[in-house]
Amino acid sequence: MKLARIRTHTGVVPAMIDVDGNARDLSRHVHDITPATTSARALAALARVDVAGLPLIAGEYAPFLSDVRRVFCIGLNYSDHAKESNLPIPDFPILFMKSCPVSGANDPITIPKGSHKTDWEVELGVVIGAETLHVSEETALDQVAGYFVANDVSERAFQSEFGGQWTKGKSCDTFGPIGPWFVTKDEVPDPQSLDMYLDVNGMRCQTGNTSTMIFPVKKIVAFLSGFMTLRPGDIIITGTPPGVGMGMKPQKFLRPGDVVTLGIEGLGDQRQDVRAFE
Known part of the structure; x- marks a missing residue:
């Protein structure tokens, strides 16, 4: 998987990148891409998401984690x-x-x-x-x-x-x-x-x-x-x-x-x- 956060006119949206390089809206599945999202359990759950069925979104790339402390x-x-x-x-x-x-x-x-x-x-x-x-x-x-x-x-x-x-x-x-x-x-x-x-x-x-x-x-x-x-x-x-x-x-x-x-x-x-x- 490729996980990202996209700046849109309504705020930053968690995203998964599809095989064509398009950003797809993940917000129905996770509130944000956080440090907790990096756990094996959380990533396994996201791996089951049908990326092709997610809505397309457009915007600029924000940092891919919401909170990078170190x-x-x-x-x-x-x-x-x-x-x-x-x-x-x-x-x-x-x-x-x-x-x-x-x-x-x-x-x-x-x-x-x-x-x-x-x-x-x-x-x-x-x-x-x-x-x-x-x-x-x-x-x-x-x-x-x-x-x-x-x-x-x-x-x-x-x-x-x-x-x-x-x-x-x-x-x-x-x-x-x-x-x-x-x-x-x-x-x-x-x-x-x-x-x-x-x-x-x-x-x-x-x-x-x-x-x-x-x-x-x-x-x-x-x-x-x-x-x-x-x-x-x-x-x-x-x-x-x-x-x-x-x-x-x-x-x-x-x-x-x-x-x-x-x-x-x-x-x-x-x-x-x-x-x-x-």
């Missing part, structure tokens, strides 16, 4: 990206958090006030569907509800030139596009074999495949669960392949008027217009 992020998880960042390949997953509200897949990116180094990062996202503590790598994917596309928008000067940790460069308003939907794990038999791309103004910047992750999804989930309880509706974004603006020679960063498009095989595509801070 966004865990893994840094430098592709060896080529670590190399272009002039940083060593990590021995363990590098964890940081995004503290901004998530946004819809096609919502605009706003360049923060004082920013000169706003950058892009296409990433595979993971939705947790069960309370998860001290799981093994062998059982880690049992705790996953599904997968999605994320753009880990980053301000590199804020991230690296003002001391402290990375969160301040990752959490500016509009820096959390997710979706357009999340795809349940039964439709993604191997999260480590997905092609991914990102273009800026039609120029290909990132081309990658999740097979080249240093730490695969099962390792990341097991690792994080060794330190804290992961909860339904938590999301994890798992790192980016090479091709970010910081790694280019000369470096290239986003400017107002740019258009960013990105996607992952089977998980959909995003498009963001880049705007100036007002």
Whole structure:
């Protein structure tokens, strides 16, 4: 299944995406797509819905979960990206958090006030569907509800030139596009074999495949669960392949008027217009 939330003139409506990519109204079956919807039991109930019999709806994509409380992020998880960042390949997953509200897949990116180094990062996202503590790598994917596309928008000067940790460069308003939907794990038999791309103004910047992750999804989930309880509706974004603006020679960063498009095989595509801070 592909589950989404659609902004309509009457409000945000829960939706299921049909085989033709059309949004279908799920509101007769669920009030909203919430963290509780990510449980195996809730997803099994929705899997029995006849998607073709649901009413068509039109609108813009909202974030696919109504309440995303925690966004865990893994840094430098592709060896080529670590190399272009002039940083060593990590021995363990590098964890940081995004503290901004998530946004819809096609919502605009706003360049923060004082920013000169706003950058892009296409990433595979993971939705947790069960309370998860001290799981093994062998059982880690049992705790996953599904997968999605994320753009880990980053301000590199804020991230690296003002001391402290990375969160301040990752959490500016509009820096959390997710979706357009999340795809349940039964439709993604191997999260480590997905092609991914990102273009800026039609120029290909990132081309990658999740097979080249240093730490695969099962390792990341097991690792994080060794330190804290992961909860339904938590999301994890798992790192980016090479091709970010910081790694280019000369470096290239986003400017107002740019258009960013990105996607992952089977998980959909995003498009963001880049705007100036007002």
